[in-house]
Amino acid sequence: MTTPREIAIKLMEATSMLGDPRAEDPLVPTLSEADYYRIACHMLFVCKRCGTCCTTGDPIKLREDDVRRIARHLRITPSRAMKRYAARRVSETGKSFLAMKHTRPCRFYDQSTKGCRIYEARPWSCRIFPFLGIYGSEDAVKVHTSCPGSIEAVKTLTEALIELKESGYMGTDDPDAVRRARRWFDDALLRLSP
Numbered sequence: 299m300t301t302p303r304e305i306a307i308k309l310m311e312a313t314s315m316l317g318d319p320r321a322e323d324p325l326v327p328t329l330s331e332a333d334y335y336r337i338a339c340h341m342l343f344v345c346k347r348c349g350t351c352c353t354t355g356d357p358i359k360l361r362e363d364d365v366r367r368i369a370r371h372l373r374i375t376p377s378r379a380m381k382r383y384a385a386r387r388v389s390e391t392g393k394s395f396l397a398m399k400h401t402r403p404c405r406f407y408d409q410s411t412k413g414c415r416i417y418e419a420r421p422w423s424c425r426i427f428p429f430l431g432i433y434g435s436e437d438a439v440k441v442h443t444s445c446p447g448s449i450e451a452v453k454t455l456t457e458a459l460i461e462l463k464e465s466g467y468m469g470t471d472d473p474d475a476v477r478r479a480r481r482w483f484d485d486a487l488l489r490l491s492p
């Protein structure tokens with residue numbers, strides 16, 4: 299298991315030399331500082347199973363792939379899954395998007411076990427909650443105050459970073475180390491995919 303200290307070291311390395319072409323990796327896109335922080339937080343995140351997100355979250359966005367995966371999981375056709383569980387919604391900016399039809403609570407939330415009935419097939423938006431749902435849209439990491447796991451992950455990462463800085467570690471000026479760290483975060487993102 300990767301420790302908070304190891305994640306904090308990788309984070310400091312990945313965010314060193316941002317904007318310096320010597321550290322760029324043609325195989326891995328360079329993300330923003332906030333994005334590396336989001337991935338680091340996500341790696342430290344442990345769900346407390348309070349159920350808040352599954353019972354109050356709205357909308358719960360879906361991708362077409364999510365509907366197909368849910369259909370496979372439930373052994374029904376994608377068109378049936380689409381009809382039963384998905385609905386087109388319109389964002390505040392007038393953009394159409396696909397989302398779960400039933401929320402507050404989500405149709406797949408199991409109150410008795412406080413868990414997801416389709417956990418292995420849960421949508422992408424549920425996999426990346428609470429840190430990566432805003433991925434790429436803001437320049438700061440958002441702490442979801444209604445999510446105890448979110449608060450704890452940010453606290454753990456902050457403590458590990460403070461400890462590192464107090465020990466004198468300030469990141470790296472070695473482009474190879476920076477590229478390795480960015481690849482490491484890229485791999486972590488890929489592992490979230492079903």
Ligand code: SF4
Pocket residue numbers: 344345346347348349350351352427428444445446447448
């Ligand atoms: S709100 Fe956070 S801690 Fe609670 S169930 Fe959702 S992800 Fe887990």
Ligand code: SF4
Pocket residue numbers: 351352355358404405406407408413414415416417420421424
């Ligand atoms: S699909 Fe599962 S994880 Fe996602 S909101 Fe519904 S119950 Fe929660």
